[in-house]
Amino acid sequence: MAFSLHGVHVPHRKNTAKLAAVPMPSPKTVTIPMSMHIGAPAKPVVKVGDLVKVGTLIAEAGGFVSAPIYASVSGKVTKITEYLQSNGTTVPAMVIESDGEMTPDESIAPPVVDSRDSLLEAIKQSGVVGLGGAGFPTHVKFAVDPDRIEYLIINGAECEPYVTSDTRTMLDRTADMKRALEAMKKYFGIKNIVIGIENNKKEAIASMRKLMQETCEGCTFTVKSLPALYPQGGEKVLIYHTVGRVVPVGKLPIDVGCIVVNCTTVAAIGAYLETGMPLVEKCVTVDGGAVKEPKNVVVPIGTALSEVFDFCGGLTEAPDKVVYGGPMMGITVPDTTAPILKNTNAILALTKKETKLPKTTPCIRCGSCLNTCPFGLSPAQIARAYDKKDAVALNNLSVNACMECGCCSFVCPANRPLVQTNKLAKQFLKEEKAKEDAKA
Amino acid sequence: MNNQLTLSVSPHIHSGRTTRRIMLDVLIALLPAAVAGVVIFGLTSLIVIASCVVGCVGFEALFYVIRKKPIPVGDLSAAVTGLLLALNLPANTPWWQCLIGALFAMVVVKGLFGGLGANPVNPAITARVFMLVAFATLAKPAFPTIVDTVSSATPLASETPTSLTDLLLGLHGGAIGETCAVALLLGGIYLLCRRVITWHIPVAFIGTVFVASFFMEGMDLTAALAAILSGGLLIGAIFMATDYVTSPATPWGKIIFGVGAGLITFLIRYFGVYPEGVSFAILFMNIITPYISSWTKRKVFGTGGKNA
Numbered sequence: 001m002a003f004s005l006h007g008v009h010v011p012h013r014k015n016t017a018k019l020a021a022v023p024m025p026s027p028k029t030v031t032i033p034m035s036m037h038i039g040a041p042a043k044p045v046v047k048v049g050d051l052v053k054v055g056t057l058i059a060e061a062g063g064f065v066s067a068p069i070y071a072s073v074s075g076k077v078t079k080i081t082e083y084l085q086s087n088g089t090t091v092p093a094m095v096i097e098s099d100g101e102m103t104p105d106e107s108i109a110p111p112v113v114d115s116r117d118s119l120l121e122a123i124k125q126s127g128v129v130g131l132g133g134a135g136f137p138t139h140v141k142f143a144v145d146p147d148r149i150e151y152l153i154i155n156g157a158e159c160e161p162y163v164t165s166d167t168r169t170m171l172d173r174t175a176d177m178k179r180a181l182e183a184m185k186k187y188f189g190i191k192n193i194v195i196g197i198e199n200n201k202k203e204a205i206a207s208m209r210k211l212m213q214e215t216c217e218g219c220t221f222t223v224k225s226l227p228a229l230y231p232q233g234g235e236k237v238l239i240y241h242t243v244g245r246v247v248p249v250g251k252l253p254i255d256v257g258c259i260v261v262n263c264t265t266v267a268a269i270g271a272y273l274e275t276g277m278p279l280v281e282k283c284v285t286v287d288g289g290a291v292k293e294p295k296n297v298v299v300p301i302g303t304a305l306s307e308v309f310d311f312c313g314g315l316t317e318a319p320d321k322v323v324y325g326g327p328m329m330g331i332t333v334p335d336t337t338a339p340i341l342k343n344t345n346a347i348l349a350l351t352k353k354e355t356k357l358p359k360t361t362p363c364i365r366c367g368s369c370l371n372t373c374p375f376g377l378s379p380a381q382i383a384r385a386y387d388k389k390d391a392v393a394l395n396n397l398s399v400n401a402c403m404e405c406g407c408c409s410f411v412c413p414a415n416r417p418l419v420q421t422n423k424l425a426k427q428f429l430k431e432e433k434a435k436e437d438a439k440a
Numbered sequence: 441m442n443n444q445l446t447l448s449v450s451p452h453i454h455s456g457r458t459t460r461r462i463m464l465d466v467l468i469a470l471l472p473a474a475v476a477g478v479v480i481f482g483l484t485s486l487i488v489i490a491s492c493v494v495g496c497v498g499f500e501a502l503f504y505v506i507r508k509k510p511i512p513v514g515d516l517s518a519a520v521t522g523l524l525l526a527l528n529l530p531a532n533t534p535w536w537q538c539l540i541g542a543l544f545a546m547v548v549v550k551g552l553f554g555g556l557g558a559n560p561v562n563p564a565i566t567a568r569v570f571m572l573v574a575f576a577t578l579a580k581p582a583f584p585t586i587v588d589t590v591s592s593a594t595p596l597a598s599e600t601p602t603s604l605t606d607l608l609l610g611l612h613g614g615a616i617g618e619t620c621a622v623a624l625l626l627g628g629i630y631l632l633c634r635r636v637i638t639w640h641i642p643v644a645f646i647g648t649v650f651v652a653s654f655f656m657e658g659m660d661l662t663a664a665l666a667a668i669l670s671g672g673l674l675i676g677a678i679f680m681a682t683d684y685v686t687s688p689a690t691p692w693g694k695i696i697f698g699v700g701a702g703l704i705t706f707l708i709r710y711f712g713v714y715p716e717g718v719s720f721a722i723l724f725m726n727i728i729t730p731y732i733s734s735w736t737k738r739k740v741f742g743t744g745g746k747n748a
Contacts, residue, residue, distance in 0.1 A: 005741065008455070161453070236742065249742040320446050327452040334447055350452060358458045361515060362557040366462070367689020376738035398740040406451035413459045414557075420449045 005237055005374040007229040008407045010161050010328060012200055013287070017164040020172055021283040021296040024311050026098045030072050030302025032058065033083040033093040036342040037129040038136045039065030041091050050077045053105040055277050058094055061124070067137045067342075068127050071105075072280040072300035073098035083339075086324075086331045093339075096302070110276040116146065119187040126272035127279040127342070132166070132233065132262030133325050135343035138269065141259050146189040150257030151243050152181075154266055156197040156204060157226060157233030160326025162287045163346040168296050169264040169283065170197070170204040174211045176270030177263065181215050183273055193221045195263070196242045200228040230328060231405035235260050237374055249401040264345070279342055286312045288348035290319040299340045305347050306336035319349035327354075328406045361414040369408035369418055375401050379408040379418035386425040391432045399425045459556075463516035465636045469627035470523050470679065476610055476620035480584045481531035485616045489526040491535040495542025496522030503551045517556050521545055524564035524679060527617020528672060528719070529571070537575050541567040561726040562686045565676075569719050584611050584619075604662065607669035618672040628678040637682040640694035641701075645677035648702025656710055673705065676718035686726040693729075693736035700732075701725045 042059035083093035292313030610620030708717025
């Protein structure tokens with residue numbers, strides 16, 4: 001590898017790294033949105049008044065790029081409401097009132113996996129989507145010609161501050177990971193496995209090295225200790241730093257022979273192969289200055305954030321922001337009735353002090369943004385081009401390469417909204433292209 | 441409580457490094473040179489420093505008051521310009537000339553171009569060049585008041601060489617803040633440690649002058665060392681050429697900028713009519729900075745080419 005991509009040193013704040021996940025008691029109700037993944041929303045297959053158990057299918061995949069959804073508690077479907085997603089659109093959400101019993105569905109049985117197709121089907125039926133946060137349906141990633149998969153890269157970087165749920169997966173769920181990896185080796189013909197982990201997680205690295213020794217038969221298996229430099233866990237960054245390949249702008253990892261899967265996603269697949277219980281609960285890191293007892297908690301999907309905070313001793317002060325995920329790329333929620341989603345890896349209640357940003361002042365052309373951008377973009381120039389709505393300049397500046405990691409805004413001494421403008425610029429180019437296409 | 445949650449786009453945290461903090465660091469880094477200047481050239485230098493700083497801050501404030509805009513002097517950039525300008529002037533500069541220089545720096549060079557970040561050239565350098573052309577007294581530098589051995593003009597214009605020790609300590613004629621090499625290097629190290637500047641511009645600038653002078657002086661190491669310790673090279677290379685606004689941001693861009701400024705300084709010193717060329721060199725490189733920046737753009741990852 002010729003050089004390492006740039007990045008920023010973010011405060012780690014991995015307060016919960018030593019805390020194994022504790023299960024939360026059954027919530028009174030859960031609200032399960034029909035879209036917790038990238039792709040078509042799932043189609044409900046139960047109606048109001050139906051009785052469901054833990055693991056009962058409540059919505060089937062709404063297309064190829066979609067994922068089925070299962071009840072996370074036993075009880076009764078009481079209503080179907082509208083859930084406001086972070087992008088401003090709404091999807092139906094199913095409200096299930098728990099009977100407190102958490103009775104598993106009788107039909108739950110380990111899947112029979114004896115071929116590539118049956119393993120793909122099992123991954124699809126498990127309801128597993130990219131659990132690192134992106135929520136891309138996992139079975140779609142693997143639905144490619146097995147010969148194209150040169151490397152299976154497992155993302156254990158976990159570069160966001162606070163978040164430790166992947167660390168706990170790598171420490172506590174190695175058996176699940178092993179089962180999934182063995183099956184993938186056998187039926188997807190995986191030849192090379194690489195796990196990338198930031199070097200601030202020594203125990204996770206040791207645990208994965210042990211897994212490596214147990215699982216290396218018939219393939220190469222490498223554990224890569226990577227510098228704790230945000231955004232190490234960005235998909236294209238991780239591919240470059242683990243196998244030295246560059247994913248061209250607009251292409252997918254598989255175009256350079258790689259599939260990247262989060263370590264918790266792997267564990268979730270392994271758990272399904274063992275028990276047949278689909279993805280109905282999620283380990284989330286609960287942290288932030290306003291949380292009394294930060295913890296890792298295993299939460300039924302659909303549980304309101306407020307109940308999870310209550311389980312962690314409640315909030316010590318009114319938070320300024322409540323965030324899904326980490327503080328660098330996480331999404332703020334309007335209120336704490338918002339539910340835990342499949343791809344929620346952390347919920348943070350951040351105090352005013354933690355979220356305090358400096359005043360926005362004029363750009364002093366210090367170059368911090370372009371010298372920290374992992375992909376070598378020029379955010380300040382992009383912002384100037386966007387102000388002029390100059391589509392040609394924006395294309396020349398390759399704004400579409402931006403992965404929205406937020407390093408530029410984090411380091412900007414003038415606190416200019418750089419990554420925010422990149423997002424707007426990408427949207428603007430999309431609209432311009434749609435206009436062009438409509439003309440042609 | 442739920443209604444009071446802030447909704448915003450990520451990121452939700454910031455490094456804490458601000459423009460004001462950077463400017464404060466530059467002021468701190470200039471302090472040793474300012475103190476040395478007052479010790480070497482006497483209390484009159486304080487009048488120069490005070491009139492330049494007060495002038496710059498005052499004129500910038502006034503410029504924004506007249507235009508009914510928020511006054512930006514809290515970012516300390518005007519104070520930095522004022523202090524830099526003062527340290528580039530001889531201690532015997534009359535206060536009214538300082539004020540005219542400050543007015544030129546803050547209004548003509550900075551304000552009229554759009555304020556902080558929008559000026560194409562460095563305000564302090566440009567004001568100094570303006571004053572050099574406008575006021576004849578600037579051509580006659582002040583002499584140290586604490587020693588009486590120095591009888592000539594700046595070492596660059598003098599026939600008898602100044603000793604390296606005197607050059608390091610600044611016991612020779614020149615502008616208030618440019619003579620004491622030790623103080624300037626101390627400030628430079630502070631800026632490097634605080635990551636306000638990178639090594640590229642100072643090393644390329646000073647290195648180029650050193651190498652060129654070394655060969656020009658017939659491989660005379662002492663003369664080459666004297667060349668880099670004399671005149672305004674250190675203050676220029678460490679504090680003025682590294683101004684973010686008017687220098688390239690990429691490492692290679694900075695190296696080109698530094699080498700270019702070094703070559704021009706060398707050419708003016710040896711072949712020009714002025715004894716010193718640092719200000720002109722930086723000013724010229726300021727003007728071509730946009731071109732250097734576009735030549736040295738970083739390649740965007742994933743857009744083709746080797747490793748990118």
